Amino acid sequence: MVEVKVLIEGYTSADSGEEKICATISLIKDGDNKIVVDPGVLENQKMLVDKLKEGGLSISDITAVFLTHSHIDHYRNIGMFPEAKTLEYYGLWDRNTVRDYQEQFSENIRIIKTPGHSYDALTFLVKTADGVVAVCGDVFWEKDLPEEDIYASDKEKLKESRKIVLESADWIIPGHAGIYKAK
Numbered sequence: 001m002v003e004v005k006v007l008i009e010g011y012t013s014a015d016s017g018e019e020k021i022c023a024t025i026s027l028i029k030d031g032d033n034k035i036v037v038d039p040g041v042l043e044n045q046k047m048l049v050d051k052l053k054e055g056g057l058s059i060s061d062i063t064a065v066f067l068t069h070s071h072i073d074h075y076r077n078i079g080m081f082p083e084a085k086t087l088e089y090y091g092l093w094d095r096n097t098v099r100d101y102q103e104q105f106s107e108n109i110r111i112i113k114t115p116g117h118s119y120d121a122l123t124f125l126v127k128t129a130d131g132v133v134a135v136c137g138d139v140f141w142e143k144d145l146p147e148e149d150i151y152a153s154d155k156e157k158l159k160e161s162r163k164i165v166l167e168s169a170d171w172i173i174p175g176h177a178g179i180y181k182a183k
């Protein structure tokens with residue numbers, strides 16, 4: 001049974017006008033894999049511990065932390081999971097060793113490169129009973145937004161990546177908001 005859920009819905013300073021930012025923090029469960037995607041930056045880390053606890057999980061149950069890209073609002077809390085492996089653009093880390101990852105990470109999780117917002121952006125496509133969920137980081141910050149990504153490293157590549165994400169997914173978990181239907 002595969003499950004993807006948003007643990008903490010992200011936000012950006014564009015929403016509130018305040019300088020408060022956090023990435024959307026998600027959980028993927030696929031068999032033995034218990035993965036936190038983008039551990040974010042929070043006012044306090046207990047918020048994330050509590051969210052995991054609600055789902056019957058503790059920090060040590062998390063087998064891997066996946067990063068959609070290397071902007072600090074998406075990864076500042078990575079140190080919360082010292083036992084977990086870490087997956088990012090350059091590979092799969094196990095403590096101080098790194099090796100290549102398989103595009104098909106597990107039966108139901110596929111990793112694709114979706115550059116444009118940043119050169120090192122990954123999207124995680126998870127096959128669930130309700131369709132494919134794309135955890136896409138800042139390919140989309142929110143539903144269909146931003147129209148113009150002022151931080152994009154490559155606007156043309158971002159356009160392409162957005163198209164691929166929309167074509168591959170039934171549901172999208174964006175970088176800074178809750179899950180929404182792709183079409």
Ligand SMILES: [Zn+2]
Nearest residue numbers: 069071117138
């Ligand atoms: Zn970003």
